[in-house]
Amino acid sequence: MTTVAAVSANFTRDLEQNYALIGALVDEARDRGVELLVLPEAAIGGYLSSLGNHGDTVRTTTRSLPPAVRLDGPEIARVQALAGDVVVAIGFCEQGEDDDTRYNAAALLDGGQVYGSYRKVHQPLGEHMSYAAGGSYGVFDTPVGRVGLQICYDKAFPEAARSMALDGAEVVASLSAWPAARTATAADLQEDRWTYRFNLLDAARALDNQVFWVASNQSGTFGSLRYVGNAKVVDPGGAVLATTGLGAGMAVADIDVAGTFAAMRGGMFHLRDRRPDAYDVDRTWDPAASVRGAGRQEVLAGA
Template identity: 65%
Template sequence: MTVTLAAASEEFGRDLEENYATIARLVAEATAAGADLLALPEAALGGYLSSLGGRGDPSRPDSLPPAIRIDGPELARVRALAGDLVLVLGICEAAGTEAEPVRYNTAVALTRDAVLGVHRKVHQPLGEGMSYAAGDSFTAFDSPVGRLGLMICYDKAFPEGARTLALDGAEVVVCVSAWPAARTAAATDLAEDRWTKRFRLYDQARALENQVVWVASNQAGTFGRLRFVGSASVIGPGGEVLAETGTGPGLAIAAVDVTTELAAARRAMFALRDRRPDAYALDGRVIAEELVDA
């Protein structure tokens, strides 16, 4: 099954009307290029946090993105914009009750007809937990472009998440991000920034080690104290970069015969088949604190 996959590097801020206009433009560009799936960045509706590391004030409503319910009018409007695409985007999800509201950093896969899948960000960097509750699972689901898995930004720094999706049958993994450049010793050339290099390296490693097609979107430009690295890409199951945007705005678009590419990769290397789960068990030992202290 050949599908055309598109990943956006684009700037999204607080203004929802501007967000809708940007989404409509990107949908039109992706559709004109024959895309079947378009991945928008993390926080594409309402923008990301203005800072990390506890330097912002998440108690102020205007410092946080607008909270959006999965069944609310905002995503209904996005569904109306999606056309024939599978559209993946990030939101600040409103959950819980009016008396006890909860916010999640969430990725949603949808079509004009339905919401296909939802992922709540599991791994939270540098104070993000002050603004969002954490998700607790990685689950693949069926879609018009194959069995799909979702991740958000820092999730991809942990190999267990992507591996869980691959073992759940994911053929295509979409990772939406608001991945910033380094805060200290930042490179003048954003392409040479160490956090740009890590962003790209994680994408290729996760695709290769799980033998999946990887679609990575990201915020571009600046927001608050953050400068984003762009670098959207589509990566094959052998870790090869099929399309990329560079650090500026744009679309990375590639046509991939998913079934054929996965079969070829998995005939040449047996990363999933040859796993030895019995050798990986830690018997419940907690070692994270020891590693940090070291």
């Protein structure tokens, strides 16, 4: 058995507050026997303060942007010192190879090694004004098995998780700063439509690929964003094993990778039963075709 945990917590621009919180969460995880701890997107320095057409940009913002750090810099080394023997997935703003480029990134590490890192590929609602996009997904061998990384909006794209599953991922760490809807927000955030989508996508991606899914998220508020929490651990059948709900906390679950895979993949095994020959994977989205298709549907509906 392997004990894994997903965190819901609030991280801001205050780095010392961030490190203190990371240290407290790692200590709690260690006390609870956790071997893989998934912290949220932007746990070092916080996320953007707004999104959409009025989102932050590197050159024009009057707000503070997350500090950009390098993978081999002192900030990540400090997290490693806190992690010790716990494998930690953590989100941060990565300084690119030049001083002008930033990436929304995540690293997988413990006290002795950085096992891998990832730069967010899919960007929502103006995030491109602050970050460059990554271009690939990786799966990394760790003491807790083969772990894939993705960030927030990535979970809306089945191809992202599928590529990691095909690369042998047993666990996908999905780090988020996922907010509530910007308009017509529900009075009870647990009933908000963006909370619903967050939870639905976590279960769907786990079930699609029959992998364990460990989903963290920010909680509370930052700038104009109000986060929905709901960090969770999902099994390969799409069942939620543990969740934090809306509040801050740690969702902890014991998972048996080999035993669960044997049981759930022993019959219908989605990766084995794929038919790539039937998929037009090279087709790109054609907006004009979408409009024509909508017109055809209207004609059929009128008939």
